[in-house]
Amino acid sequence: MAKYIVKRLIISVLTILVLCTVVFFAIKFIPGDPFSGPEYTEQMRQQLHELYGYDKPVWQQYLSYMGNLLHGDLGISVYYRGRAVVDIIAGAFPQSLDLGLRALITATVVGIGLGILAALNRKKPLDYISIIIAIIGISIPSFVVASLLQYVLAIVFPIFPVARYTSFAHTILPTIALALPTIARFSRFMRTSMLEVIDSDFVKTARSKGLKKRQIIFSHEVRNSLLPLLSILGPTTASLLMGSFVVESIFAIPGLGNYFVESINTQDYSLIMGLTIFYGVFLVTINFVIDILYGVVDPRIRLGGNKNG
Amino acid sequence: MEELLQVKNLSISFHTYNGEVQAVRNTSFDLHRKEVLAIVGESGSGKSVTMQSVLKLTPCVFKSGQIIFEGKDITNYNDKQMQNIRGSQIGIIFQDAMTSLNPTMKIGKQITESILRHQKVSKAEAKTKALELLTQVGINNPEKRYHQYIHNLSGGMRQRVMIAIALACKPKLLIADEPTTALDVTIQAQIMDLLAKLKEEVGCSIVLITHDLGVVAANADRIAVMYAGKLVESGTSDQIFYHPAHPYTRGLLESIPRLDASHNTKLTYIGGTPPDALNPSPGCAFSARCKYAMRICRQQAPEDREVEPGHTCACFLMDDEAKATREKMGWEVKL
Numbered sequence: 001m002a003k004y005i006v007k008r009l010i011i012s013v014l015t016i017l018v019l020c021t022v023v024f025f026a027i028k029f030i031p032g033d034p035f036s037g038p039e040y041t042e043q044m045r046q047q048l049h050e051l052y053g054y055d056k057p058v059w060q061q062y063l064s065y066m067g068n069l070l071h072g073d074l075g076i077s078v079y080y081r082g083r084a085v086v087d088i089i090a091g092a093f094p095q096s097l098d099l100g101l102r103a104l105i106t107a108t109v110v111g112i113g114l115g116i117l118a119a120l121n122r123k124k125p126l127d128y129i130s131i132i133i134a135i136i137g138i139s140i141p142s143f144v145v146a147s148l149l150q151y152v153l154a155i156v157f158p159i160f161p162v163a164r165y166t167s168f169a170h171t172i173l174p175t176i177a178l179a180l181p182t183i184a185r186f187s188r189f190m191r192t193s194m195l196e197v198i199d200s201d202f203v204k205t206a207r208s209k210g211l212k213k214r215q216i217i218f219s220h221e222v223r224n225s226l227l228p229l230l231s232i233l234g235p236t237t238a239s240l241l242m243g244s245f246v247v248e249s250i251f252a253i254p255g256l257g258n259y260f261v262e263s264i265n266t267q268d269y270s271l272i273m274g275l276t277i278f279y280g281v282f283l284v285t286i287n288f289v290i291d292i293l294y295g296v297v298d299p300r301i302r303l304g305g306n307k308n309g
Numbered sequence: 310m311e312e313l314l315q316v317k318n319l320s321i322s323f324h325t326y327n328g329e330v331q332a333v334r335n336t337s338f339d340l341h342r343k344e345v346l347a348i349v350g351e352s353g354s355g356k357s358v359t360m361q362s363v364l365k366l367t368p369c370v371f372k373s374g375q376i377i378f379e380g381k382d383i384t385n386y387n388d389k390q391m392q393n394i395r396g397s398q399i400g401i402i403f404q405d406a407m408t409s410l411n412p413t414m415k416i417g418k419q420i421t422e423s424i425l426r427h428q429k430v431s432k433a434e435a436k437t438k439a440l441e442l443l444t445q446v447g448i449n450n451p452e453k454r455y456h457q458y459i460h461n462l463s464g465g466m467r468q469r470v471m472i473a474i475a476l477a478c479k480p481k482l483l484i485a486d487e488p489t490t491a492l493d494v495t496i497q498a499q500i501m502d503l504l505a506k507l508k509e510e511v512g513c514s515i516v517l518i519t520h521d522l523g524v525v526a527a528n529a530d531r532i533a534v535m536y537a538g539k540l541v542e543s544g545t546s547d548q549i550f551y552h553p554a555h556p557y558t559r560g561l562l563e564s565i566p567r568l569d570a571s572h573n574t575k576l577t578y579i580g581g582t583p584p585d586a587l588n589p590s591p592g593c594a595f596s597a598r599c600k601y602a603m604r605i606c607r608q609q610a611p612e613d614r615e616v617e618p619g620h621t622c623a624c625f626l627m628d629d630e631a632k633a634t635r636e637k638m639g640w641e642v643k644l
Contacts, residue, residue, distance in 0.1 A: 200408065201403060201405065201408040201409040202408065202409055202410055202411040202412070204366055204403070204409070205403065205409045205410065205411075205471075205474070206411070206422075207366060207395065208364060208366060208395050208396065208400070208401045208475075209395065209396040209422060209423040209426060209474065209477075210391075210392045210393060210394070210395035210396030210397060210423070210426055210427060211392070211396075211422060211423075211426055212392060212426075213388070215422075215426075219414070219422070220411055220414070223413055223414075224411070224412070224413055227413075297413070298412075298413055299412075299413055299458045299460075300412055300413075300458065300460050
């Protein structure tokens with residue numbers, strides 16, 4: 001197990017390293033730079049380039065960036081003058097994390113619950129209701145869902161606050177808007193995998209023992225159906241917690257989502273790099289945790305070792 | 310009250326997209342206490358469906374018939390009522406223990422689950438019982454196995470665990486649905502010996518579903534032969550093996566390869582394929598493959614005839630009117 005963790009850690013570091021390198025050179029090769037707008041004169045541009053070190057060869061910039069990275073320094077933002085990238089992330093991430101966690105928990109509980117109910121009521125009304133929810137969740141884009149929620153539940157019927165993110169009541173609409181596509185995906189996944197388990201031989205064995213229906217559902221069916229879901233849980237968690245540009249914009253939440261779009265638009269080299277590395281580290285860490293969870297949930301999976309009884 | 314289980318005129322169908330599949334047609338048999346009854350037949354002959362329907366484990370349609378267990382008519386029991394019979398009164402072993410056991414649940418828990426469901430015992434007592442059961446079915450080091458999962462065990466051991474689960478509450482009837490099909494021959498013999506031993510210890514009856522006549526010969530008291538959803542012949546082992554009456558049974562016995570045959574003898578087999586269960590013909594289901602078939606066989610389904618006490622056969626050849634045909638086709642010579 002320890003050997004496995006060390007191995008995974010080394011691979012993770014390598015992954016991040018490759019990610020940094022590719023993104024660094026990719027953004028440098030995009031035509032233009034942060035100071036190519038018409039408001040800059042040629043002289044200003046040159047001074048700014050010198051200030052940020054963009055006049056040096058790309059490989060030198062790369063080395064010095066990586067050097068700083070080792071010290072945890074992600075540089076200074078170009079667009080948001082004078083603000084350190086680390087500070088920007090530290091200021092915006094908590095809101096995104098908070099909203100993301102709420103959405104993740106909602107999506108997991110509702111999505112899995114809906115999937116179980118749909119599977120247990122195969123081809124009955126409840127199954128069809130869950131299909132309708134899934135179709136809505138997957139096919140209607142989140143900017144429509146978010147705007148509709150805001151319009152209907154905050155403006156026409158002022159039950160919830162329109163925007164901002166200050167109290168519990170403020171969190172409800174954005175949470176629903178963010179969670180809906182994931183609810184849809186989870187419920188479909190869960191339904192399929194649950195149906196597979198319901199028809200399996202070991203459930204028949206469980207029934208042949210005379211176990212009560214509820215007992216079979218919880219101790220045999222649900223647990224075994226959850227395994228395939230773990231594999232999509234990692235990327236989903238990362239994308240939810242990293243903030244959504246659309247939902248955060250519509251509900252005026254000062255989260256991370258906005259910066260992802262803005263940094264690309266303004267070719268803010270340091271911010272793009274900072275966010276990419278942050279996302280990358282986050283995703284790699286979560287996948288690592290999920291892999292360890294696999295071993296806990298499914299005894300057939302032994303991480304690294306081959307201790308066999 | 311001599312009979313433990315009586316199945317009377319049972320007919321079972323499945324509804325599929327292609328129509329109604331008549332899996333079991335008008336089948337009757339009795340099972341005595343402490344008896345081993347073997348139900349023999351080829352794949353799709355309805356032998357598993359018949360026995361799983363006794364436990365109501367398959368979603369099928371009961372068209373007619375009665376199932377009487379211990380004098381009680383359980384034909385129309387609902388799922389709740391069946392839950393009290395499953396596991397405690399009737400246990401079942403399936404063919405493939407690998408897929409029939411829960412891969413993510415410890416072996417011990419899979420056994421105690423059944424004990425805790427049907428008996429009023431504490432968890433610790435249930436564990437003691439489960440360990441005893443594991444020892445009883447011949448698993449070494451039960452304390453260690455108790456905490457393991459099925460992927461840690463070999464095929465034979467898995468089937469032993471399966472047996473331990475089925476017998477956890479000392480049922481009166483054990484249904485063994487092809488218990489040795491997935492195992493290799495040496496393990497097959499061990500499992501059959503184990504079943505015979507446990508039958509004496511627990512005092513239960515066994516219904517052995519199989520297509521392997523070799524397994525049947527050594528272990529069954531009585532044999533019932535099924536073909537295309539119907540019971541075509543039943544009798545004691547000796548009657549079936551030494552005086553088979555139905556042409557299908559004869560065909561099966563002739564198909565067993567013989568060690569003492571010369572090396573260039575061709576293997577015998579029954580020609581043709583089983584009939585379509587979607588629209589069975591009005592006559593005898595076996596008539597299309599039967600080399601003794603007469604005109605009446607294709608028009609009318611034969612009723613059971615008693616060949617000798619305890620030995621019945623559903624075949625027109627048994628009638629006196631068919632004596633001429635029997636002589637012409639060389640039937641009598643074989644007897």
